[in-house]
Amino acid sequence: MPILAKWYDFRDLGNAIGALQDQILDWGAPDWVPYVVSGIIAVVGILLWLLVSQIVFIWIERRVIGLMHNRIGPNRVGPMGLLQGVADAIKLLLKEAITARATDKILFWAAPIAIFIPAMVVFAVIPFGEGMVLSDLNVGVLFFLAIGSINTIAVFAAGWASNNKYALIGAMRQIGMLISYELVQVFALLSVVILVGSMRMGDIVAWQSGNDVWMFAIQPLAFVAFIIAGLVEVNRSPADLSEAESELTAGYHTEYSGIKFGFFYAAEYFATFALSGVIVTLFMGGWTLWGAEEWVPGFLIFVTKLYAVFFLFIWARGTLPRLRTDQLMSFSWKFLLELMFVQILVIGLETLIWREQAYDASTVLPIFGVINWVLAIGLVVLWARMLGHGTPRTAGKRATLTQEIGKIYYEGAAGPGA
Amino acid sequence: MDDTGTVVAFWAMAIMTVGSALMVGAVRNLIHAVIFLVLSFLGVAGLYITLSADFVGVVQILIYSGAISILVIFAIVLTPRAGRDNSETSMLVPGVVIAGLVATMLSYAAIETDWNISSREGFEETAQAIGEALLDKYILPFEVAGALMLVAMLGAIIIVRAEGAESETVEVEEVEE
Amino acid sequence: MKLKTEPYVINVGPQHPSTHGVFRLRLTMDGEKIIDAEMIIGYLHRSMEKLAEERTYTQNIPFTDRTDYIAAMTGNLAYVMAVEKLMEIEVPERANWLRTIMAELQRLASHAMAGGTFANDCGTWQTPVMHMIRDREKVLDLFEMACGARLTTNYMRIGGVSRDIPPEFLPAMTKLLKELPDRIDEYEDLLLNNEIIIARSRGIAVLTPEEAIAYSLSGPMLRGSGVAWDLRKADPYAAYDKVEFDIAVGTKGDAYDRFAVRMAEMRQSVRILEQCAEMIPEGPIHARLQTATVQPIGNPVAPLVVRPPEGEAYARIESPRGELGFYIVSDGGPSPYRFHIRAPSYINLTPLKKMTVGMTVADAVVVLGSVDIVVGEVDR
Numbered sequence: 001m002p003i004l005a006k007w008y009d010f011r012d013l014g015n016a017i018g019a020l021q022d023q024i025l026d027w028g029a030p031d032w033v034p035y036v037v038s039g040i041i042a043v044v045g046i047l048l049w050l051l052v053s054q055i056v057f058i059w060i061e062r063r064v065i066g067l068m069h070n071r072i073g074p075n076r077v078g079p080m081g082l083l084q085g086v087a088d089a090i091k092l093l094l095k096e097a098i099t100a101r102a103t104d105k106i107l108f109w110a111a112p113i114a115i116f117i118p119a120m121v122v123f124a125v126i127p128f129g130e131g132m133v134l135s136d137l138n139v140g141v142l143f144f145l146a147i148g149s150i151n152t153i154a155v156f157a158a159g160w161a162s163n164n165k166y167a168l169i170g171a172m173r174q175i176g177m178l179i180s181y182e183l184v185q186v187f188a189l190l191s192v193v194i195l196v197g198s199m200r201m202g203d204i205v206a207w208q209s210g211n212d213v214w215m216f217a218i219q220p221l222a223f224v225a226f227i228i229a230g231l232v233e234v235n236r237s238p239a240d241l242s243e244a245e246s247e248l249t250a251g252y253h254t255e256y257s258g259i260k261f262g263f264f265y266a267a268e269y270f271a272t273f274a275l276s277g278v279i280v281t282l283f284m285g286g287w288t289l290w291g292a293e294e295w296v297p298g299f300l301i302f303v304t305k306l307y308a309v310f311f312l313f314i315w316a317r318g319t320l321p322r323l324r325t326d327q328l329m330s331f332s333w334k335f336l337l338e339l340m341f342v343q344i345l346v347i348g349l350e351t352l353i354w355r356e357q358a359y360d361a362s363t364v365l366p367i368f369g370v371i372n373w374v375l376a377i378g379l380v381v382l383w384a385r386m387l388g389h390g391t392p393r394t395a396g397k398r399a400t401l402t403q404e405i406g407k408i409y410y411e412g413a414a415g416p417g418a
Numbered sequence: 419m420d421d422t423g424t425v426v427a428f429w430a431m432a433i434m435t436v437g438s439a440l441m442v443g444a445v446r447n448l449i450h451a452v453i454f455l456v457l458s459f460l461g462v463a464g465l466y467i468t469l470s471a472d473f474v475g476v477v478q479i480l481i482y483s484g485a486i487s488i489l490v491i492f493a494i495v496l497t498p499r500a501g502r503d504n505s506e507t508s509m510l511v512p513g514v515v516i517a518g519l520v521a522t523m524l525s526y527a528a529i530e531t532d533w534n535i536s537s538r539e540g541f542e543e544t545a546q547a548i549g550e551a552l553l554d555k556y557i558l559p560f561e562v563a564g565a566l567m568l569v570a571m572l573g574a575i576i577i578v579r580a581e582g583a584e585s586e587t588v589e590v591e592e593v594e595e
Numbered sequence: 596m597k598l599k600t601e602p603y604v605i606n607v608g609p610q611h612p613s614t615h616g617v618f619r620l621r622l623t624m625d626g627e628k629i630i631d632a633e634m635i636i637g638y639l640h641r642s643m644e645k646l647a648e649e650r651t652y653t654q655n656i657p658f659t660d661r662t663d664y665i666a667a668m669t670g671n672l673a674y675v676m677a678v679e680k681l682m683e684i685e686v687p688e689r690a691n692w693l694r695t696i697m698a699e700l701q702r703l704a705s706h707a708m709a710g711g712t713f714a715n716d717c718g719t720w721q722t723p724v725m726h727m728i729r730d731r732e733k734v735l736d737l738f739e740m741a742c743g744a745r746l747t748t749n750y751m752r753i754g755g756v757s758r759d760i761p762p763e764f765l766p767a768m769t770k771l772l773k774e775l776p777d778r779i780d781e782y783e784d785l786l787l788n789n790e791i792i793i794a795r796s797r798g799i800a801v802l803t804p805e806e807a808i809a810y811s812l813s814g815p816m817l818r819g820s821g822v823a824w825d826l827r828k829a830d831p832y833a834a835y836d837k838v839e840f841d842i843a844v845g846t847k848g849d850a851y852d853r854f855a856v857r858m859a860e861m862r863q864s865v866r867i868l869e870q871c872a873e874m875i876p877e878g879p880i881h882a883r884l885q886t887a888t889v890q891p892i893g894n895p896v897a898p899l900v901v902r903p904p905e906g907e908a909y910a911r912i913e914s915p916r917g918e919l920g921f922y923i924v925s926d927g928g929p930s931p932y933r934f935h936i937r938a939p940s941y942i943n944l945t946p947l948k949k950m951t952v953g954m955t956v957a958d959a960v961v962v963l964g965s966v967d968i969v970v971g972e973v974d975r
Contacts, residue, residue: 069726104450107450138472139473150484398783410820410848
């Protein structure tokens with residue numbers, strides 16, 4: 001409970017909004033006006049925060065990757081290059097938006113918008129603080145999955161409307177990958193939902209703060225699988241084959257220039273923010289920090305955690321090479337999905353035992369955590385060995401050194417992509 | 419149908435659904451037709467949500483707009499005549515006539531039937547109710563549907579597999595010459 | 596129910612962020628698989644071989660910088676060895692050791708670039724490239740110390756080298772050699788053991804040793820297929836018969852093994868350079884030629900015009916890409932009658948069609964990265 005419940009108690013912005021709503025009612029407006037006004041304020045607030053975050057993170061990403069590359073990132077535009085994001089945005093706005101003659105005009109124009117919308121809409125169900133959620137749906141988790149699946153149509157529309165075979169290949173690859181990883185996402189989130197017993201995001205955060213534990217400590221496999229599946233869904237490295245610079249130019253958004261390309265670029269960032277937001281909410285405690293939310297505003301905690309998860313994504317982008325589409329898909333179908341099946345079974349059993357016997361949470365959860373960690377590590381290692389990864393045949397190997405001229409050391413080839 | 423919000427939402431969703439469905443039949447380009455189909459699915463999802471069926475509404479988005487439309491798209495893209503104009507067919511007039519007759523029949527049935535208004539209050543937790551029903555009362559259809567889907571997937575794999583193996587041997591011979 | 600598909604043609608290049616230079620590859624694809632690959636070269640043809648016939652032998656040395664612009668020193672070396680073979684000049688000891696030092700430093704720089712760009716083709720967003728180019732920069736600093744230029748060094752002369760190394764060269768080189776083995780270990784650990792790089796390059800572009808020999812491959816492509824053939828040991832030149840080193844071979848003949856071979860060769864180069872730093876003798880850096888004119892700085896420098904006797908000579912060295920050979924025919928005049936470059940990148944591209952057919956486009960890029968071409972050599 002916040003100490004002061006006045007409108008200037010910014011630890012919970014709901015106080016200010018509540019005061020505004022009362023004020024509007026005092027002015028004699030009908031019942032639905034405060035509701036609409038607070039909704040509009042929330043939407044505008046989220047959008048502004050997203051845009052500002054994106055502009056700042058363009059700079060952060062490029063500096064951080066520059067550090068990983070042992071070089072300085074952008075440092076010319078503005079002090080220390082801080083205005084780089086603004087400069088990029090202005091450049092994209094001023095560029096000529098070339099539309100090839102043979103494209104499908106309506107779809108071409110509508111595709112960037114269609115890609116942008118899911119990324120923003122997901123923020124409606126993410127709780128930024130206590131009661132600071134735009135729309136506390138009963139099926140919040142499922143909503144995130146559903147909106148993410150609209151992405152596939154938008155990607156296809158972008159690729160098809162370009163009337164360009166590279167773009168179409170990129171779009172088809174992307175759709176294949178998206179479909180493959182949707183199931184993994186669903187199962188990872190499902191295991192969280194089973195344990196908590198509710199699909200509402202606010203309930204999951206309350207469960208985590210009530211039991212003083214972050215979900216990823218209890219379900220590491222779901223956490224890792226969701227991060228990987230999310231990386232693929234938002235089309236970020238190591239899964240950005242469809243927009244890989246060193247492959248087929250830029251994949252499904254090859255033909256887009258100017259602000260339309262800016263939309264694709266921004267949509268990728270927004271989708272990554274949304275993904276980070278969902279990860280923080282479901283696996284990392286949301287806006288709670290073991291009681292610190294009494295003093296520090298919940299939304300600051302949430303945003304800090306979100307930025308930390310986003311940093312993880314930047315790190316992965318700077319470090320890992322890119323996987324081929326078919327390798328990614330086979331990883332999903334042959335590896336991750338099987339692990340997720342086992343995970344669901346185990347979680348279901350654990351939840352059943354917990355509910356039936358009505359044990360105390362603080363005794364049962366550490367046991368579950370230990371079981372899940374052991375299971376996660378054991379399963380990953382075992383299954384990888386069974387599938388042939390990490391064996392001497394496919395392990396890294398340095399070249400053999402020799403002094404004899406003319407001798408042949410060939411041992412026979414491994415199959416492709418072993 | 420109480421407050422203005424629900425009425426406005428209903429009419430918006432209804433116009434979107436019916437309008438898009440009409441456009442599916444009316445546009446010439448097949449891919450445009452699919453996009454309008456997606457829009458009409460989204461409209462139906464909106465209608466579900468106005469009826470407080472939140473789970474079904476969201477699942478409608480997930481399954482229909484997310485997966486079934488991709489299925490339709492793949493089917494269109496893989497047919498050789500995907501680029502043809504939708505109106506170049508001799509079935510145009512008979513199609514419209516039959517569709518009109520079916521629509522009239524259904525509307526008549528919908529308007530004239532004495533629908534039974536349920537006395538139960540709305541469900542708060544539709545997801546939970548659906549889950550319990552699926553695993554309690556309707557477990558047999560659930561399992562049968564699962565088995566059916568498994569058989570369909572196996573069938574698809576077998577069809578593709580046999581073709582793939584065949585075409586691979588052909589390719590290898592071509593390269594080796 | 597057979598699905599009727601139609602193959603389509605896409606162009607990889609000539610302007611492309613990933614091909615190593617202006618190089619065009621026409622791929623006929625069926626779905627995602629490549630069924631035919633045709634390479635179209637000549638975008639960088641500068642008619643060096645014809646231009647060389649108008650210039651004197653010494654004026655041709657800068658041409659050899661620019662054929663393989665990633666490894667200029669070895670280009671110089673092969674050419675001057677060919678002319679020396681024609682004129683039967685005996686190169687002094689110190690010059691031979693200096694040539695060895697420069698060639699091995701050049702091999703380090705070139706393999707750093709090749710390894711980095713290979714990892715880049717596997718999709719690593721330039722992180723390994725940036726780190727490997729850091730080492731290449733240090734080597735290029737050494738070159739600048741020695742001859743004033745980083746890339747187009749123009750260092751060797753007919754009969755020796757153009758100038759002696761300054762006294763701070765060897766300590767700087769030794770300092771660099773102390774840091775390098777750790778860095779090469781770091782690269783090998785990070786890149787060779789990386790699951791994704793293994794998945795992207797194992798089993799791609801496999802060539803059996805019989806095929807490699809039949810296609811006249813050389814360099815890391817040949818050694819990657821398991822054939823232990825290195826011209827530095829098989830046909831020693833400069834000071835290579837006086838230093839100890841090993842030949843690196845791969846065992847599976849795929850892109851991964853070629854990458855591993857290049858990394859191992861970097862280590863062997865460090866070994867050779869350490870021995871050179873200790874064993875290099877004092878002495879003249881240029882042979883006394885009959886037509887030599889002594890310039891005021893005191894060191895005999897290369898004569899401006901040499902007239903080799905009539906005849907032909909072929910000299911070959913192990914450049915970082917393979918066997919680089921120069922075939923010179925002289926008619927007794929100041930310019931060569933025929934100046935032919937046996938470019939390793941060009942010959943190594945012969946099995947490109949065989950290696951790419953059956954793969955996907957993403958793999959085609961990896962294949963091209965593993966061949967490690969320099970288009971300047973391919974087109975001359």
